[in-house]
Amino acid sequence: MLPPPASAAMSKKSLCICLWVAVATVVLGSLILLLLGLTVFKPKHPITTVDSIGVSDLHFSIDVAELRVHLNVTLDAHVTVKNPNRVDFKYTNSSAVLIYRGKEVGDADIPAGEIGGGGARSLSLKLTLMADRLLSDSDFYSDVISGTLPLQSNVKLPGKLRLLIDISVVAYASCDLQIHLASRSLDQKCHYKAKL
Numbered sequence: 001m002l003p004p005p006a007s008a009a010m011s012k013k014s015l016c017i018c019l020w021v022a023v024a025t026v027v028l029g030s031l032i033l034l035l036l037g038l039t040v041f042k043p044k045h046p047i048t049t050v051d052s053i054g055v056s057d058l059h060f061s062i063d064v065a066e067l068r069v070h071l072n073v074t075l076d077a078h079v080t081v082k083n084p085n086r087v088d089f090k091y092t093n094s095s096a097v098l099i100y101r102g103k104e105v106g107d108a109d110i111p112a113g114e115i116g117g118g119g120a121r122s123l124s125l126k127l128t129l130m131a132d133r134l135l136s137d138s139d140f141y142s143d144v145i146s147g148t149l150p151l152q153s154n155v156k157l158p159g160k161l162r163l164l165i166d167i168s169v170v171a172y173a174s175c176d177l178q179i180h181l182a183s184r185s186l187d188q189k190c191h192y193k194a195k196l
Helices: 004-038 131-135 138-146
Strands: 047-063 068-082 089-091 094-100 103-110 113-115 120-129 148-162 166-180 185-195
Touching: 047 148, 047 166, 047 185, 068 094, 068 131, 068 148, 068 166, 094 120, 103 131, 103 148, 113 120, 120 148, 138 148
Parallel strands: none
Antiparallel strands: 047 068, 068 120, 089 113, 089 148, 094 103, 094 148, 103 120, 148 166, 166 185
16 A cells, blocks of 8 residues: 555645746746837837928908908818837827917818828828908918918827727827918928827
8 A cells, every 4th residue: 555645745746836837937928028018019109290281272362442351271281190009099089270379270170090000191181271360360460461471280189009008199290380472382390299
């Protein structure tokens, strides 16, 4: 007859080895996930660039008899949003706005969408200037006489990256514009930033 303590000692030793292997596997798996999270899957902000802004429609006239200025301006803006992440970037409904001396004078809606990991999306926006908001500003008439209309366009694109959790991200693009009324052209200088 075999003594029972030897087999009990053997099964206790096997149980200890199995537990150590399980703990080592969990620790190693956690370290691998942590390293991937800090390197490969580290969230990066989307890159928003304004490719071009152009005057698509400009009607400008001065009615001397009634001392009125008639102005209708539509700008075409082409914006590219690049997602450098390996996961999708889902953005919500947003808008692009035109600002004249601190006042909102035009806008364009940007519908919600999604950009795949490593992908890019081009957005074509039509920004229409609301002339009635300009006419009440006393600086507007001096700008018309000078022949240059200073505007600013702002695009804000809020969204989320889904890694292990949802991470809120906002991409911004802001352009200072100088619309030259006589030549129907414009100069632009753009700035970009993003928040994680």
